[in-house]
Amino acid sequence: xxxxxxxxxxxxxxxxxxAAITALYKRLTYDTIRTFETSVMPVDVAFSDxxxxxxxxxxxxxxxxxxxxLPDARMIVSFREMTHAANVELAAGPEYFVELNxxxxxxxxxxxxxxxxxxxxxxxxxxxLSFPGTRDNEILTDTxxxxxxxxxxxxxxxxxxxxxxxxxxYLTPEEFGYVLAKRALLFGEDxxxxxxxxxxxxxxTKGMAQARHDAQQPPLTAAGWAGRRRYAxxxxxxxxxxxxxxxxxxxxxxxxxxxxxLRVSFPCPTCHQRIRVPVxxxxxxxxxxxxxxxxxxx
Ligand SMILES: [Zn+2]
Ligand SMILES: [Zn+2]
Numbered sequence: 001x002x003x004x005x006x007x008x009x010x011x012x013x014x015x016x017x018x019a020a021i022t023a024l025y026k027r028l029t030y031d032t033i034r035t036f037e038t039s040v041m042p043v044d045v046a047f048s049d050x051x052x053x054x055x056x057x058x059x060x061x062x063x064x065x066x067x068x069x070l071p072d073a074r075m076i077v078s079f080r081e082m083t084h085a086a087n088v089e090l091a092a093g094p095e096y097f098v099e100l101n102x103x104x105x106x107x108x109x110x111x112x113x114x115x116x117x118x119x120x121x122x123x124x125x126x127x128x129l130s131f132p133g134t135r136d137n138e139i140l141t142d143t144x145x146x147x148x149x150x151x152x153x154x155x156x157x158x159x160x161x162x163x164x165x166x167x168x169x170y171l172t173p174e175e176f177g178y179v180l181a182k183r184a185l186l187f188g189e190d191x192x193x194x195x196x197x198x199x200x201x202x203x204x205t206k207g208m209a210q211a212r213h214d215a216q217q218p219p220l221t222a223a224g225w226a227g228r229r230r231y232a233x234x235x236x237x238x239x240x241x242x243x244x245x246x247x248x249x250x251x252x253x254x255x256x257x258x259x260x261x262l263r264v265s266f267p268c269p270t271c272h273q274r275i276r277v278p279v280x281x282x283x284x285x286x287x288x289x290x291x292x293x294x295x296x297x298x
């Protein structure tokens with residue numbers, strides 16, 4: 001887990017974040033995702049300055065192991081001076097050695113956030129789910145942590161006050177907010193009540209707008225007027241030409257008209273798996289991966 005540097009904003013990793021959500025559904029299936037309906041609660045990972053440092057860190061780690069349902073995994077947490085925020089050794093188990101940066105000795109309220117990410121590394125390791133390259137794999141880890149109910153801790157560790165700022169994880173605050181919002185929309189949850197950081201709350205609000213935007217793209221019936229107009233124009237072009245025109249900046253694409261009846265494909269707003277439906281007016285489709293029912297006007 002990285003540490004320090006200026007805080008990046010916006011959505012520079014959005015494609016990888018979405019690919020990570022799709023990969024989670026594919027590897028875990030809908031049924032397992034549904035078992036993560038309850039998030040890690042603030043009381044479960046609370047850590048006061050009166051608590052014993054090592055016993056407290058072990059207790060929080062155990063709580064995360066329980067949350068992710070990692071049978072017989074045992075985290076051995078230690079502190080040392082290091083450039084990174086935290087690190088975990090991915091061995092055969094059942095014991096895993098987690099190292100936390102010395103600064104957590106005096107920032108105990110963020111130990112839960114650091115451990116949420118590191119224990120997720122163990123979870124994904126056991127699932128044998130990874131993305132190639134460190135950057136993408138860390139984005140997968142942050143996305144999985146957040147989608148499965150522990151990542152609000154990472155976003156809440158993002159704080160800015162005048163001269164100083166701190167943030168954990170590889171996603172930007174807005175991207176954490178986005179994944180958290182996707183989770184909130186799926187489970188009907190309101191994570192905003194757990195935030196202690198005002199900046200986390202702002203990032204969550206922005207992420208929620210982005211997440212809602214996913215469900216307002218044509219051909220979904222919830223699309224806005226401008227989107228629908230553009231869609232109708234692109235569809236007309238696809239109907240008249242054997243090669244569909246390039247549609248930069250829109251998530252849908254039409255299959256070439258010379259390959260049978262016209263069809264449109266677009267990403268599922270929940271899991272981002274691509275769905276394909278015939279172009280014939282009102283169509284109700286169901287995503288095979290996450291089971292979301294999609295009302296379309298094709
Ligand atoms: Zn990591
Ligand atoms: Zn889906």
